[in-house]
Amino acid sequence: MGGFSDLDFLTLAIVVGIAFLTRTFLTSSPKKMVSQATVSRVKELIGQKKVFVAAKSYCPYCQASLQTLFTDYHVPKDKSLVLQLNQMEDGDDIQAALAEITGQRTVPNIYIDGKHIGGNSDLQQLKSSGKLDELLKAALA
Numbered sequence: 001m002g003g004f005s006d007l008d009f010l011t012l013a014i015v016v017g018i019a020f021l022t023r024t025f026l027t028s029s030p031k032k033m034v035s036q037a038t039v040s041r042v043k044e045l046i047g048q049k050k051v052f053v054a055a056k057s058y059c060p061y062c063q064a065s066l067q068t069l070f071t072d073y074h075v076p077k078d079k080s081l082v083l084q085l086n087q088m089e090d091g092d093d094i095q096a097a098l099a100e101i102t103g104q105r106t107v108p109n110i111y112i113d114g115k116h117i118g119g120n121s122d123l124q125q126l127k128s129s130g131k132l133d134e135l136l137k138a139a140l141a
């Protein structure tokens with residue numbers, strides 16, 4: 001007795017294999033295929049208005065960002081484009097295109113004057129540092 005048998009090694013190999021596959025499935029977010037036409041269309045949407053926000057209506061981070069932009073900083077509605085991706089038929093495609101363009105998959109995904117700002121935490125950081133004020137003043141001047 002003692003030592004490892006071939007069966008022990010086989011069992012170990014199977015357990016490690018299953019663990020590896022499970023980890024791969026659980027941690028990799030499947031990359032959605034997105035057409036270049038959609039990417040181009042989303043780039044066009046981003047550039048259409050001074051402020052662009054891709055959001056989801058149930059997302060608290062999005063609500064915080066929209067409050068900052070529209071309630072605190074009074075960004076005019078006609079100078080902005082807010083997309084509620086969860087209420088759009090092609091919302092998933094737009095989100096996938098944004099991920100390809102910016103490397104950011106989460107919402108809110110915010111642009112000011114065509115410049116990628118990031119998510120809500122990035123927006124709040126800019127607000128705290130006083131830079132958001134400058135950015136919006138320049139964009140809306």
Ligand SMILES: N[C@@H](CCC(=O)N[C@@H](CS)C(=O)NCC(=O)O)C(=O)O
Nearest residue numbers: 059060061105106107108119120121
């Ligand atoms: N740190 C991010 C957090 C944003 C976040 O977690 N958003 C969630 C929705 S509330 C999200 O995008 N989840 C993935 C998805 O909806 O596809 C920020 O400040 O913007």
